[in-house]
Amino acid sequence: MARETVTSEDVARLANVSQSAVSRTFTPGASVSERTRQRVLDAARQLGYRPNALARAMISGRSRLIAVLVAYLDNHFYPQVLEQLSRAVQERGYQVLLFLTDRGTQDQMVQKMLQYQVEGIVMASADMSSSLARECADTGIPVVLFNRYVTSSLSSSVTSDNVGGARMVTDLLISAGHRRIAFIAGTEDSSTNQDRESGFLQAMERGGLLPFRRLVGDYTSEGAAHAARRLFESDERPDAIVVANDHMAFAVMDVIRDEAGLSIPDDVSVVGFDDVPEAGWGGYKLTTVRQAADVMIEETVKILFEQIEKGEVERRAIIVPASLSVRTSARLPSAEKLERIIEGA
Amino acid sequence: MARETVTSEDVARLANVSQSAVSRTFTPGASVSERTRQRVLDAARQLGYRPNALARAMISGRSRLIAVLVAYLDNHFYPQVLEQLSRAVQERGYQVLLFLTDRGTQDQMVQKMLQYQVEGIVMASADMSSSLARECADTGIPVVLFNRYVTSSLSSSVTSDNVGGARMVTDLLISAGHRRIAFIAGTEDSSTNQDRESGFLQAMERGGLLPFRRLVGDYTSEGAAHAARRLFESDERPDAIVVANDHMAFAVMDVIRDEAGLSIPDDVSVVGFDDVPEAGWGGYKLTTVRQAADVMIEETVKILFEQIEKGEVERRAIIVPASLSVRTSARLPSAEKLERIIEGA
DNA sequence: TTGCATATTGCATGCCTATGCAGAAATATG
DNA sequence: CATATTTCTGCATAGGCATGCAATATGCAA
Numbered sequence: 013m014a015r016e017t018v019t020s021e022d023v024a025r026l027a028n029v030s031q032s033a034v035s036r037t038f039t040p041g042a043s044v045s046e047r048t049r050q051r052v053l054d055a056a057r058q059l060g061y062r063p064n065a066l067a068r069a070m071i072s073g074r075s076r077l078i079a080v081l082v083a084y085l086d087n088h089f090y091p092q093v094l095e096q097l098s099r100a101v102q103e104r105g106y107q108v109l110l111f112l113t114d115r116g117t118q119d120q121m122v123q124k125m126l127q128y129q130v131e132g133i134v135m136a137s138a139d140m141s142s143s144l145a146r147e148c149a150d151t152g153i154p155v156v157l158f159n160r161y162v163t164s165s166l167s168s169s170v171t172s173d174n175v176g177g178a179r180m181v182t183d184l185l186i187s188a189g190h191r192r193i194a195f196i197a198g199t200e201d202s203s204t205n206q207d208r209e210s211g212f213l214q215a216m217e218r219g220g221l222l223p224f225r226r227l228v229g230d231y232t233s234e235g236a237a238h239a240a241r242r243l244f245e246s247d248e249r250p251d252a253i254v255v256a257n258d259h260m261a262f263a264v265m266d267v268i269r270d271e272a273g274l275s276i277p278d279d280v281s282v283v284g285f286d287d288v289p290e291a292g293w294g295g296y297k298l299t300t301v302r303q304a305a306d307v308m309i310e311e312t313v314k315i316l317f318e319q320i321e322k323g324e325v326e327r328r329a330i331i332v333p334a335s336l337s338v339r340t341s342a343r344l345p346s347a348e349k350l351e352r353i354i355e356g357a
Numbered sequence: 358m359a360r361e362t363v364t365s366e367d368v369a370r371l372a373n374v375s376q377s378a379v380s381r382t383f384t385p386g387a388s389v390s391e392r393t394r395q396r397v398l399d400a401a402r403q404l405g406y407r408p409n410a411l412a413r414a415m416i417s418g419r420s421r422l423i424a425v426l427v428a429y430l431d432n433h434f435y436p437q438v439l440e441q442l443s444r445a446v447q448e449r450g451y452q453v454l455l456f457l458t459d460r461g462t463q464d465q466m467v468q469k470m471l472q473y474q475v476e477g478i479v480m481a482s483a484d485m486s487s488s489l490a491r492e493c494a495d496t497g498i499p500v501v502l503f504n505r506y507v508t509s510s511l512s513s514s515v516t517s518d519n520v521g522g523a524r525m526v527t528d529l530l531i532s533a534g535h536r537r538i539a540f541i542a543g544t545e546d547s548s549t550n551q552d553r554e555s556g557f558l559q560a561m562e563r564g565g566l567l568p569f570r571r572l573v574g575d576y577t578s579e580g581a582a583h584a585a586r587r588l589f590e591s592d593e594r595p596d597a598i599v600v601a602n603d604h605m606a607f608a609v610m611d612v613i614r615d616e617a618g619l620s621i622p623d624d625v626s627v628v629g630f631d632d633v634p635e636a637g638w639g640g641y642k643l644t645t646v647r648q649a650a651d652v653m654i655e656e657t658v659k660i661l662f663e664q665i666e667k668g669e670v671e672r673r674a675i676i677v678p679a680s681l682s683v684r685t686s687a688r689l690p691s692a693e694k695l696e697r698i699i700e701g702a
Numbered sequence: 703t704t705g706c707a708t709a710t711t712g713c714a715t716g717c718c719t720a721t722g723c724a725g726a727a728a729t730a731t732g
Numbered sequence: 733c734a735t736a737t738t739t740c741t742g743c744a745t746a747g748g749c750a751t752g753c754a755a756t757a758t759g760c761a762a
Contacts, residue, residue: 017748019747019748019749020748020749021748021749029711029712030711030712030713031712031713031748031749031750032711032712032713032749032750032751033710033711033712034749035748035749035750035751036710036711036750036751038749039749039750039751042750042751043709043710043711044710044711045709045710045711045758048710048711060492060495062468062471062472063472063748063749064415064472064474064747064748064749065469065472065473065474066411066414066415066420066473066474066747066748066749067415067717067747067748067749067750068748068749068750069411069717069749070409070411070412070415070716070717070718070719070747070748070749070750071716071717071748071749071750071751072717072749072750072751073717075411080455084440085430085436085437085439085440086436086437086440086634088433088436090436091430091431091433091435091436091439092430092431094430094436094455095429095430095431095457098455098456098457099457102456102457107454107455107456107469107473108454108455109452109453109454109455110425110439110443110452110453110454110455111443111447111452112440112443112444112447123407124410124452126407127407127408127409127410128410128411128452129409129410129411147405150405262638262640265639265640266638266639266640267639269639270639289431290635293607293608293611293640294610294611294612294614294615294640295607295610295611295638295639295640295641296640362718364717364718364719365718365719366718366719374741374742375741375742375743376718376719376720376742376743377719377720377721377741377742377743378740378741378742379719380718380719380720380721381720381721381740381741383719384719384720384721387720387721388739388740388741389740389741390728390739390740390741393740393741408718408719409717409718409719411717411718411719412717412718412719412720412747413718413719413720414719415717415718415719415720415746415747415748415749416718416719416720416721416746416747417719417720417721417747418747
């Protein structure tokens with residue numbers, strides 16, 4: 013088996029041309045006459061020749077590899093992003109080199125990425141230490157933090173308007189007459205959570221309300237379920253809950269309905285953040301903040317390739333507007349109030 | 358910016374050793390004295406040296422890259438697989454090169470994979486033409502078809518017992534007294550669908566029943582919803598539905614409850630296949646066939662690396678046992694009958 | 703037919719690292 | 733202390749391809 017690899021030289025010999033001619037045939041835009049081109053192509057087909065992308069990458073200094081780092085794929089927002097991102101990257105002739113990280117292994121992962129000479133990095137998860145950011149910046153490789161940012165960092169970032177989005181859903185609840193509104197937070201030190209929480213707090217303050225209670229769910233189902241249980245273990249119950257992402261919101265809804273025996277939205281309103289596909293499913297119909305994943309990805313890819321082409325890295329921070337996805341997991345305000353919120357008044 | 362890349366030669370110069378010494382320092386198991394090793398390490402740290410994985414791959418002929426091909430990530434079974442697979446691969450010092458395919462682009466994708474000199478290929482989706490299979494086999498690269506197979510192919514495959522699993526859930530429905538059992542199929546020409554359908558048919562036949570009706574959902578939510586609507590548009594309704602995977606089953610449940618206004622499982626039982634995380638969610642509580650994704654991945658990785666190490670490819674077909682995940686979307690038979698089904702009697 | 707501009711081609715080299723080989727150094731043996 | 737081993741080390745080369753440069757071929761106008 014393992015047929016000995018066939019090289020451009022083999023093809024050249026068979027086609028009676030030089031190795032350069034073969035190379036040029038497979039390099040778009042290079043100068044080759046149609047005749048040699050055909051001869052080379054024929055010979056290549058005969059031998060089953062395939063240019064070696066690694067050798068190519070070595071000599072041209074362009075690996076055509078984009079590293080994507082994610083921590084988990086169980087929050088459906090990320091698979092969705094990964095799929096679209098990968099497609100976008102492939103369209104430009106690049107491939108995604110995937111890195112799944114645990115907390116604590118990011119450093120090694122970044123080392124690996126750099127070893128593979130990737131031309132760009134998307135960190136779709138995992139906070140990045142500023143030393144790491146510096147290391148990347150030093151190499152001149154564009155880095156985009158996706159759905160998170162680090163203020164001290166030199167990297168670009170693309171997020172949606174987490175503050176504004178959270179403010180909007182919270183406004184929605186307040187306008188609908190809710191007064192005992194709890195917040196279930198994600199991972200405390202993540203930028204998304206901080207922004208969403210501050211949006212929540214802004215809306216509450218503006219509405220003259222104090223948060224009914226605040227618990228941490230760590231962006232996991234289990235954490236969220238646990239938090240929800242604590243919220244409903246006494247009679248001092250919230251009448252609405254803002255959950256820091258959809259993935260947790262589903263778990264919260266399960267606890268409310270199946271364990272606390274309450275009805276949504278009659279007894280409690282629940283809202284989330286992300287608008288993952290499941291939010292639209294009949295079992296949940298979650299009112300939530302829609303992150304325009306497609307736009308975010310578009311921006312990410314744009315930044316990446318602009319910087320790859322220009323060869324220089326500049327920090328850019330894109331904030332993509334968020335919108336409301338109004339379904340039935342939360343009581344609605346009057347149509348006119350709703351209108352006003354959606355207009356972003 | 359793009360600090361000019363620092364090579365092993367630069368390190369060698371600074372450390373006052375030869376380039377070989379640097380190389381050996383970074384090659385586990387190579388022969389270097391502790392003293393030079395330290396000198397090299399120091400110099401490397403000073404310069405920020407990182408071995409170039411591509412150059413390394415070129416000369417050693419080992420890219421340490423595994424290509425993974427998937428078609429979609431919206432069926433949650435695949436993100437889960439991708440995550441675990443990627444982790445397993447990383448543990449062995451390899452990285453996943455991700456390929457997202459549409460129908461029809463597999464050929465180009467495979468070309469790309471081979472160009473990148475990947476050492477193994479996992480096709481977690483997308484059927485593979487036998488010519489493609491031959492091409493891979495010719496190169497001597499191990500290929501594992503994950504969750505699908507092609508009889509004519511030379512590639513290995515890992516699937517779960519789709520026939521047996523489908524038989525089990527169908528038996529469950531029959532034992533619970535259902536007689537009007539419909540089947541919603543996935544993609545017609547996929548091996549998973551064919552096997553699941555044939556398991557369904559076997560059980561029906563053994564139970565002396567004819568399928569109530571059979572529709573195609575193409576493994577998409579929309580397809581499944583459409584099929585479900587057709588099932589319930591007349592009064593001739595099924596009293597149970599076997600759906601070829603969970604992802605479709607959720608859509609079916611939504612239609613039954615929200616559009617047909619029926620109750621599950623009182624009016625209709627619904628069962629699925631895969632046991633994705635959402636099947637356990639309170640909104641669905643889907644009775645389904647559990648595919649042991651972890652075992653499947655374990656086997657996949659095992660095949661892959663055994664063949665990579667031995668350097669020879671042999672066809673192997675692993676079938677991982679499936680089991681029942683009994684929840685509440687389907688009426689239950691008596692405890693004793695249930696027991697018998699689970700025991701696989 | 704000749705001369706010049708342009709399009710092709712081949713040569714030679716470089717990208718960065720791993721590794722066989724032979725000699726040098728360090729260690730063990732008697 | 734001499735010799736036999738073992739451990740290190742550096743040299744030189746290879747791995748497959750892209751690309752600047754110089755040389756050749758081609759096309760066209762005069």
